[in-house]
Amino acid sequence: xHWEYVIPGYLAVFGSLAIYTVLLLRKARRLAAQVPPxxxxxxxx
Amino acid sequence: MTQVExxxxxxxxxxxxxxxxxxxLSAVGVAALLLFGLILSPPxxxxxxxxxxxxxxxxxxxxxxxxxxxxxxxxxxxxxRNGSVFWDLLAGAxxxxxxxxxxxxxxxxxxxxxxxWGVYWQWDPRLTSTxxxxxxxxGYLAVRRLDLDPAxxxxxxxxxxxxxxxxxxxxxxSVQWWRSLHQGSTLNPVDAQIDGLMLFSFFLGLIALTSVFxxxxxxxxxxxWMEHQIEAASVTTALAARRxxxxxxxxxxxxx
Numbered sequence: 681x682h683w684e685y686v687i688p689g690y691l692a693v694f695g696s697l698a699i700y701t702v703l704l705l706r707k708a709r710r711l712a713a714q715v716p717p718x719x720x721x722x723x724x725x
Numbered sequence: 726m727t728q729v730e731x732x733x734x735x736x737x738x739x740x741x742x743x744x745x746x747x748x749x750l751s752a753v754g755v756a757a758l759l760l761f762g763l764i765l766s767p768p769x770x771x772x773x774x775x776x777x778x779x780x781x782x783x784x785x786x787x788x789x790x791x792x793x794x795x796x797x798x799x800x801x802x803x804x805x806r807n808g809s810v811f812w813d814l815l816a817g818a819x820x821x822x823x824x825x826x827x828x829x830x831x832x833x834x835x836x837x838x839x840x841x842w843g844v845y846w847q848w849d850p851r852l853t854s855t856x857x858x859x860x861x862x863x864g865y866l867a868v869r870r871l872d873l874d875p876a877x878x879x880x881x882x883x884x885x886x887x888x889x890x891x892x893x894x895x896x897x898x899s900v901q902w903w904r905s906l907h908q909g910s911t912l913n914p915v916d917a918q919i920d921g922l923m924l925f926s927f928f929l930g931l932i933a934l935t936s937v938f939x940x941x942x943x944x945x946x947x948x949x950w951m952e953h954q955i956e957a958a959s960v961t962t963a964l965a966a967r968r969x970x971x972x973x974x975x976x977x978x979x980x981x
Contacts (some may be wrong), residue, residue, distance in 0.1 A: 681768070682775035689778045689836040690763065693785065694755065694827045700825055703945055705739070707846065711951040712738030715821045720738065722811055722950045 739947035747940040753770070754933030755892065762924040769923070775840045776923065780930040782833040788934045789826025790858060790893055793819045797865070798890035803881035813879045814953060816886055817869050819947035820862050822938060827859040842906055850899035851907035858896055861889040 710721060740748075762780040769776035800816025803809055814947040834852065846852065868882045900907055919927070 681773035684837040685779045685840055686774055689781060689833045690759070692836075693866065694759075696772065696825065696829070704948065706930050708739040708944060708948050708951070711948060711955065715739050715954050716799045719954045720849070720951055721741075721947060722814075 734805055739944045744943050747936060751933065751936040754936050756944060758929050758933045761929055761974060766922045766926040772841060775837055778833050778837040780926045782830060783927065784930040784934040785826045785829035785833060785840050787931060788938045789823045789830055790896060792938060793823025793826060794862060794890050794893060797823060801886035804879060804883045810953065814949040815946055816883065818942055818949050820865050820886065822941050824859065824862050824866060827862065831856060831859060849906040850903040851896065854892065854896040854899050858889060859894050874882045885926065901952050922966055963980055969975045
């Protein structure tokens with residue numbers, strides 16, 4: 681009962697997280713092409 | 726540089742050993758949350774299966790509103806005190822992820838409200854103050870994109886970041902200060918009125934979403950750092966071009 685609310689809720693959260701992650705990592709790769717490797721990180725590990 | 730060389734050079738642009746470990750932990754946590762939240766935990770006697778929204782709604786609120794905006798507030802205070810670029814960028818990165826999680830809180834809250842209260846939305850103190858927080862931090866992100874001197878922009882954003890966090894006191898206390906449709910604190914530290922597997926699913930949700938938050942924060946901060954490097958480099962280039970133009974002009978003036 682109430683699955684019509686539960687499933688959209690989980691889809692909204694994890695679907696949005698997946699989309700946000702993909703967009704963030706794509707942006708990171710785009711920017712990395714413009715920044716020399718030694719200047720890409722504030723902290724190195 | 727060829728396309729293949731560029732792709733290799735930028736692969737894993739913001740990843741590191743730490744992000745990869747945290748990424749695996751987050752993925753396992755989310756998978757476990759889906760398993761327990763949707764399948765293994767029992768339906769509630771009163772709320773039936775809609776209780777499953779509890780495992781993502783409350784953790785989203787804790788992570789988005791209190792943890793992410795808390796980092797923004799802390800970063801803003803430190804930036805205002807010593808002008809630290811690190812803390813300014815970290816505050817901005819946390820705010821963006823916080824807005825995403827605050828959005829989850831509002832959406833899952835509305836979906837939970839419909840079967841529980843009979844309506845998706847009420848202008849209730851908790852709901853209204855939470856949506857105000859969401860809008861304040863959207864405004865914070867808008868201020869960070871203003872075409873201003875970077876120092877002025879960061880200072881204005883930091884002030885807004887602190888004001889936004891202060892609003893969370895109202896969010897937290899709203900169910901005590903005013904008559905509210907929203908329930909009070911779900912988890913009483915002394916006496917948790919919740920079934921063992923439900924409590925486990927809730928803490929699983931909290932750990933999984935906290936892990937996802939820190940994983941995203943590391944990546945988003947590194948993106949912000951690269952944006953900062955590009956902005957600084959463009960200012961340096963523009964200044965060099967201006968100096969070169971001025972030197973040429975002085976040379977011409979000297980010749981005439």
